[in-house]
Amino acid sequence: MKYVIIGYSVAAVSAIKAIREKDKEGSIEVVSNEALIYSRPLISYFLAGKVNKAKLGFTEKNFEKEMKVTVYFDTEAKNPDFKAKTVTLSSGKKLSYDKLLICTGGAPIKIPLEETQGVFTFTKLSDAQALEKYIAKNKLKNAVILGGGLIGMKAAEALLGKKMKFSIVDIADRLLANTFDKEASDILEAKLAGAGCQFIKGNSIKKLVTKAGKLEKVMLNDGKIIKTGLLIMAVGVRPDLSFVKDTAVKTNKGIVVDNRMQTSVKDVFSAGDVAEGLEFLSGSNFVIAIWPTAAKQGRVAGLNMAGTETEFQGSFAMNSVEILGVPSISFGITNPAGEGYEVVKKTEENRYKKMILKNNILVGVILVNCIERAGIYGLLIKEKLNILGMKKELLKDDFGFLLLPKNFRKHYVTGEGTEV
Numbered sequence: 001m002k003y004v005i006i007g008y009s010v011a012a013v014s015a016i017k018a019i020r021e022k023d024k025e026g027s028i029e030v031v032s033n034e035a036l037i038y039s040r041p042l043i044s045y046f047l048a049g050k051v052n053k054a055k056l057g058f059t060e061k062n063f064e065k066e067m068k069v070t071v072y073f074d075t076e077a078k079n080p081d082f083k084a085k086t087v088t089l090s091s092g093k094k095l096s097y098d099k100l101l102i103c104t105g106g107a108p109i110k111i112p113l114e115e116t117q118g119v120f121t122f123t124k125l126s127d128a129q130a131l132e133k134y135i136a137k138n139k140l141k142n143a144v145i146l147g148g149g150l151i152g153m154k155a156a157e158a159l160l161g162k163k164m165k166f167s168i169v170d171i172a173d174r175l176l177a178n179t180f181d182k183e184a185s186d187i188l189e190a191k192l193a194g195a196g197c198q199f200i201k202g203n204s205i206k207k208l209v210t211k212a213g214k215l216e217k218v219m220l221n222d223g224k225i226i227k228t229g230l231l232i233m234a235v236g237v238r239p240d241l242s243f244v245k246d247t248a249v250k251t252n253k254g255i256v257v258d259n260r261m262q263t264s265v266k267d268v269f270s271a272g273d274v275a276e277g278l279e280f281l282s283g284s285n286f287v288i289a290i291w292p293t294a295a296k297q298g299r300v301a302g303l304n305m306a307g308t309e310t311e312f313q314g315s316f317a318m319n320s321v322e323i324l325g326v327p328s329i330s331f332g333i334t335n336p337a338g339e340g341y342e343v344v345k346k347t348e349e350n351r352y353k354k355m356i357l358k359n360n361i362l363v364g365v366i367l368v369n370c371i372e373r374a375g376i377y378g379l380l381i382k383e384k385l386n387i388l389g390m391k392k393e394l395l396k397d398d399f400g401f402l403l404l405p406k407n408f409r410k411h412y413v414t415g416e417g418t419e420v
Helices: 010-022 039-049 126-140 150-161 180-192 293-307 374-383
Strands: 002-006 027-031 069-072 077-081 086-089 094-096 101-104 107-110 119-121 142-146 165-169 199-202 207-211 215-218 225-227 231-233 237-239 268-270 274-278 318-323 326-332 341-348 351-358 359-370
Touching: 002 010, 002 077, 010 027, 010 101, 039 126, 039 150, 077 231, 086 225, 086 318, 101 293, 119 126, 142 150, 150 165, 150 318, 150 359, 180 199, 180 351, 199 374, 215 293, 274 293, 326 374
Parallel strands: 002 027, 002 101, 027 069, 101 268, 119 231, 142 165, 142 231, 165 199
Antiparallel strands: 077 086, 086 094, 107 237, 207 215, 215 225, 318 326, 326 359, 341 351, 351 359
């Protein structure tokens, strides 16, 4: 059996491990357009100087050798021929496959602005490396971040580590607008303001002002001018569909897959940030671009590619970020629209908890500065446990397993010396 994987991050690694559980000898070839494998969430720590390049990896030292994997680094894959079952590499080499996995991830969204030095995206290690060199070379002390979502927050985290000041510009009325409500956002905004950083709401960048080919200022939609030599474009990512453009593979926002992670083309699978798979709460297909989902989807894809029928059970949105010592986590539906939702929340001394319920089932959570019980809340969402008699306890600091029904607990709390 010949397996070919396009893209080399957590989805690919999970797929490789799953394949090798069932098929010890089939050939596995991986094509990566990057120079090495690394943990993408760590690039903010790399730019901040908290983690060096050698510590960015997440696979075992001899992973490729032990798994008998051939990796083509710094190589583009193109021109898939699904009838002939071949993929052409940028080197001209052709790879043939029996099973193909597409996990090309996401590509940064860019707004139409003139090209100039000093404008960067922040989704790959190469972005962080380029930023590090540019900041040092030009001795920059301030920046503008366009976008107050998760990528913008990761960029902010990195710049704070470099002791830089910055302004975040976003068309929304709050930070992390897709996952946070105003109360949660206000806590982070106050922390940023205390560090001398600014959040400009309901605005965007209209024009760049350059001098000698370098960024000098940005002009906002309302005419305001901000002097800066650095702009980080962090308005989001979208699935990178370039590999399957104008092919028979069905796409929507991402590559549409079934519960086996197979695409509309037989023997072609997809997983990770490019895949549009089952969303647990709605029962519909969505792109959920987070690490745990990519890992789960990659494993399901790998098992099915190796001939073991397995279904992806779905996932839901999860985001975690820490700004200036303030950790936060959100799960599921955090800004419900429509009828039938119940919201309970609690705010005290920069600590915030919000629980969203529907039909006595927990469907969403926001935690700011009190994330210790996050795992239990995530489990409740996953298991769709009816919590009719526990609503008041949800917001308590000591909420935990002992408050859950005995029949539920026994499936999760086991082991010698543990009474359930």
